[in-house]
Amino acid sequence: MQRIRITIAYDGTDFCGWQLQKGVRTVQGELETAISRITGTQIRVHGSGRTDSGVHALGQVVHFDVDDRMASVPWQRALNSLLPDDITVLDCIPVSGDFHSRFNAVRKSYTYTLWLNNGFFLPWRRRYVWKCGPLDLEMLDRGMEMFLGKHDFASFQNTGTPVSSTVREIYEFSRQSGQNRDEIVLRVCGSGFLKQMVRNMVGCLVEIGRGKADPGFVRSLLEKKDRTMAPATAPAQGLCLEAVYYGEEGCDGPDAGRKQSHMENGHDGEV
Amino acid sequence: MQRIRITIAYDGTDFCGWQLQKGVRTVQGELETAISRITGTQIRVHGSGRTDSGVHALGQVVHFDVDDRMASVPWQRALNSLLPDDITVLDCIPVSGDFHSRFNAVRKSYTYTLWLNNGFFLPWRRRYVWKCGPLDLEMLDRGMEMFLGKHDFASFQNTGTPVSSTVREIYEFSRQSGQNRDEIVLRVCGSGFLKQMVRNMVGCLVEIGRGKADPGFVRSLLEKKDRTMAPATAPAQGLCLEAVYYGEEGCDGPDAGRKQSHMENGHDGEV
Numbered sequence: 001m002q003r004i005r006i007t008i009a010y011d012g013t014d015f016c017g018w019q020l021q022k023g024v025r026t027v028q029g030e031l032e033t034a035i036s037r038i039t040g041t042q043i044r045v046h047g048s049g050r051t052d053s054g055v056h057a058l059g060q061v062v063h064f065d066v067d068d069r070m071a072s073v074p075w076q077r078a079l080n081s082l083l084p085d086d087i088t089v090l091d092c093i094p095v096s097g098d099f100h101s102r103f104n105a106v107r108k109s110y111t112y113t114l115w116l117n118n119g120f121f122l123p124w125r126r127r128y129v130w131k132c133g134p135l136d137l138e139m140l141d142r143g144m145e146m147f148l149g150k151h152d153f154a155s156f157q158n159t160g161t162p163v164s165s166t167v168r169e170i171y172e173f174s175r176q177s178g179q180n181r182d183e184i185v186l187r188v189c190g191s192g193f194l195k196q197m198v199r200n201m202v203g204c205l206v207e208i209g210r211g212k213a214d215p216g217f218v219r220s221l222l223e224k225k226d227r228t229m230a231p232a233t234a235p236a237q238g239l240c241l242e243a244v245y246y247g248e249e250g251c252d253g254p255d256a257g258r259k260q261s262h263m264e265n266g267h268d269g270e271v
Numbered sequence: 272m273q274r275i276r277i278t279i280a281y282d283g284t285d286f287c288g289w290q291l292q293k294g295v296r297t298v299q300g301e302l303e304t305a306i307s308r309i310t311g312t313q314i315r316v317h318g319s320g321r322t323d324s325g326v327h328a329l330g331q332v333v334h335f336d337v338d339d340r341m342a343s344v345p346w347q348r349a350l351n352s353l354l355p356d357d358i359t360v361l362d363c364i365p366v367s368g369d370f371h372s373r374f375n376a377v378r379k380s381y382t383y384t385l386w387l388n389n390g391f392f393l394p395w396r397r398r399y400v401w402k403c404g405p406l407d408l409e410m411l412d413r414g415m416e417m418f419l420g421k422h423d424f425a426s427f428q429n430t431g432t433p434v435s436s437t438v439r440e441i442y443e444f445s446r447q448s449g450q451n452r453d454e455i456v457l458r459v460c461g462s463g464f465l466k467q468m469v470r471n472m473v474g475c476l477v478e479i480g481r482g483k484a485d486p487g488f489v490r491s492l493l494e495k496k497d498r499t500m501a502p503a504t505a506p507a508q509g510l511c512l513e514a515v516y517y518g519e520e521g522c523d524g525p526d527a528g529r530k531q532s533h534m535e536n537g538h539d540g541e542v
């Protein structure tokens with residue numbers, strides 16, 4: 001058997017998330033269909049983690065196993081010719097059977113894009129931003145700072161996926177300019193993320209940016225370990241799984257995170 | 272009566288074009304529905320021109336007449352609160368009854384976005400670019416140059432809309448960098464455009480950029496005045512009506528065109 005590792009980008013708009021489900025269109029489902037058409041056998045793929053309905057990915061990492069005789073297939077080209085145009089394989093490498101996209105992942109980074117202007121909007125951005133309106137960016141920055149480090153994120157976890165521990169470490173939470181003057185991009189890199197944790201953190205940050213809570217609110221929520229105390233989850237469409245890291249490099253600088261999964265071939269990748 | 276002039280942006284993906292048609296979703300239809308909900312009477316709107324199904328607009332100009340007692344309605348805000356999120360009113364001004372969005376337009380500019388890489392693609396760009404693959408940009412530039420000036424564009428007109436003359440003047444045809452490294456934006460400004468003329472010009476330019484014709488092909492097509500000799504029409508989704516001009520300013524510089532309809536309030540507007 002040969003294990004293949006691919007990095008994929010997808011527009012989450014028209015998918016019911018990553019995970020295979022009967023009767024609905026999912027990223028995993030589309031990938032397995034395309035791969036199985038090439039191999040002629042049913043192939044299971046393993047992603048670095050799930051993404052919810054409407055959430056995008058620029059650097060989702062996936063692995064699957066094929067017969068040795070299929071190892072020489074030009075997988076990237078073959079898959080891109082079969083996949084629908086809202087999924088793209090950005091790169092593809094053969095890896096050892098030890099590699100596991102989920103269990104070997106040591107860090108992940110996400111971006112969340114906010115649209116800050118209530119009066120002006122570009123309609124083609126609607127599937128990629130949360131139109132949250134004006135925010136106090138200094139307060140937002142102070143709120144992001146409060147998330148840095150190792151904490152119990154029980155207050156920022158939505159129910160549905162049992163986990164052994166709700167402790168995670170956030171290495172970076174930064175604000176970057178977006179592709180339009182009314183957009184900002186929040187980039188967060190951490191050891192791992194609980195269910196809807198990024199969207200819950202962003203929901204809290206927007207409350208702070210709106211002046212409805214002060215940055216210390218983050219600390220008090222972390223201490224309470226109670227999801228019911230925290231603000232509502234931010235909408236899915238602003239979120240993008242940017243990159244998954246496997247121990248080779250860090251993600252503490254604003255550009256470091258772009259290297260791993262999609263910058264290998266020298267491409268920018270604005271969402 | 273008070274005449275109102277609005278500038279709108281829309282994502283053409285989910286519209287059957289601009290023009291009102293029974294039983295399908297059109298930009299004109301959505302606008303008339305929203306305006307009529309505010310006025311309580313049936314209002315007809317007039318656009319600077321039609322756009323086809325899938326074609327976007329960043330600066331479509333529209334006018335309509337309302338009773339004097341409705342003149343003080345905060346139209347931009349009121350319409351944006353009622354319109355679906357794939358149409359936005361970017362600005363709104365009361366104008367004299369002499370103003371006509373179509374008859375007074377003296378110039379228009381369009382952008383057409385091309386994706387040049389066959390191997391790499393960002394899936395969220397699929398509704399806004401033509402993925403045409405690699406092109407010889409020098410040849411493309413030389414082809415664009417051949418369109419400049421006043422010509423009979425009969426070879427670049429699709430049938431369906433009778434016009435008194437097929438002579439038009441192109442003031443500018445330039446290549447700009449896009450928002451991703453694999454994109455380029457062709458910007459064309461002219462006195463007016465025949466049905467699908469921009470897409471037909473782009474279809475011809477891509478043939479030249481692919482080395483299947485030389486730049487002189489443009490001249491020979493212009494001379495032949497025969498649509499059947501010209502290459503296929505470029506797909507709709509790469510096209511965006513950028514701005515409509517009413518005589519106050521030119522459009523011969525790469526930035527001039529951004530001023531009129533959407534830069535008044537200082538916003539960039541990448542498609």
